Amino acid sequence: MGLRGERGMQMFDLVGKRRYFFAISIVLILAGVVGFLVNGVELDITFEGGTLINIEMADDNFDADSALPIVKETLNKEATAQKLTTFTTTEGNKNASILQLRFSKSQKLTNDEITKLETALKEKMNVKEGAVALTQNVEPFMGKEMLNKGLLAISITAVLIAIYVTWRFSSISGLSAAVMALLALLHDVFVMFAVYLIFKIPINESFFAAVLTILGYSVNDTIVIYDRMRENTKIMKNKSDVFTLVNTSVIQTLTRTLNTAACVLICVASIYVFAVAYNIQSLKDFSMPMLVGTISGSYSTIFIAGPLWAMWQNFKAKRKATASLKTAKAK
DSSP: OOEEOTTOOEEOOTGGGHHHHHHHHHHHHHHHHHHHHHHOOOBOHHHHOEEEEEEEBSSSOOOGGGHHHHHHHHHOOOOEEEEEEESOOSSTTOOEEEEEEEEEGGGOOOHHHHHHHHHHHHHHSOBOTTOOOEEEEEOHHHHHHHHHHHHHHHHHHHHHHHHHHHHHTGGGOHHHHHHHHHHHHHHHHHHHHHHHHHTTOOBOHHHHHHHHHHHHHHHHHHHHHHHHHHHHHHHSTTTSOHHHHHHHHHHHHHHHHHHHHHHHHHHHHHHHHHHHHTTOHHHHHHHHHHHHHHHHHHHHIIIIIHHHHHHHHHHHHHHHHHHHHHHHHHO
8 A cells, every 4th residue: 555745656565564664674783693602792802801912024925824723733722813914014016925823711811821822823824024013912901991981882882872862852742752762763773783693793992883873874764753853743643543653754864874874885885995995994884884883773774663653653542532432431
C-alpha cells in the first residue's frame, strides 16, 4: 500500500515494514553476542599492555605472518604481526618497510627473549643490515585510564544528546524522542563493536574516536527526521495516525539522508583504500569502524529511531484510551 507525499510521489510504507528491519538489527546483535562468546573482547596493546617490537626490513617484499612461526619456534609464544611503511628515514625520501610484532600482556617479553628473537629474525628473514629492533614495553595502567576516559566521553555525549533532543522536540514528546534516538545510537555503537568482535579486531583508541564521530553523524540525521515530524505534526494534525506521520517524514527526508550517507561513505572509503594501499595502520583503525558506523547510522536513522517513537506513541495512546474507557465504565 502506498501513500501520497506532498509532492505527489508514491511512497513506500517503510514504517509498516519495521518488523523486517528490526529483525535485521536483531540478527546483527545476536552475531555480536556470538562473536563475544566465541572470541571474547580483544584489547589493543595500548589498553592491555605488552611488548611492541619494530624492526626494519631490507625491502618491502616480505610476508609479516612468516615471522610468527619464528616467534613460536624461538620463544614458544604467540604474537600478531603487521607490515608497516614509514615515510621518513635517514636515507632521504626512501620509504622504510617495518615488521611490527605485538605481544599481549600474558606474552610479554624479557630482555633476554627480545635479544634471542632479534637474532632469530636476522637469521631467517631479510632484515636490513645493521637494523636494530626497537622495543617498547607498554604498561596497562595508562591504557586503562585512556579506556575509562573514552567510555566517559561516550557517556557524557549521550547525556548531552538526550538533554538537547528533549528540549528541542518538546512538542513531539521530547523525552521519548530522546530515548528512541539514544536507542538508535546504541544500536550503531553495538554494530561497530560487533564487527570488532566477529573479526577479532583489537579495540584501540581509534575505535572511541570513530564512535564519537558516528554518534554526532547519526544523531544529526535523526534530528533532521524529527524536525520534519514536528512540522508534519502541525500539517497533518488529526488527519492521519502516528505511523503515517513518521513514514511521511522519513520518506520526505530519505533523499537527503541517502545523499549525505553516500558522500560520507565515498570520503571514508577513499581514506580506507589509501590506508590499505600504503599500509597506514592508524588510518585503517579509524576509517574501518567509520565505514561500518556510517552505514549503521543511516540505517538506524531511517528504520530504528522514527518507528520506535511511533510505536511508543501508539502504545501511550492505546493505554490512555483504555484508561478512559475504564473510567467511563466505572461511572
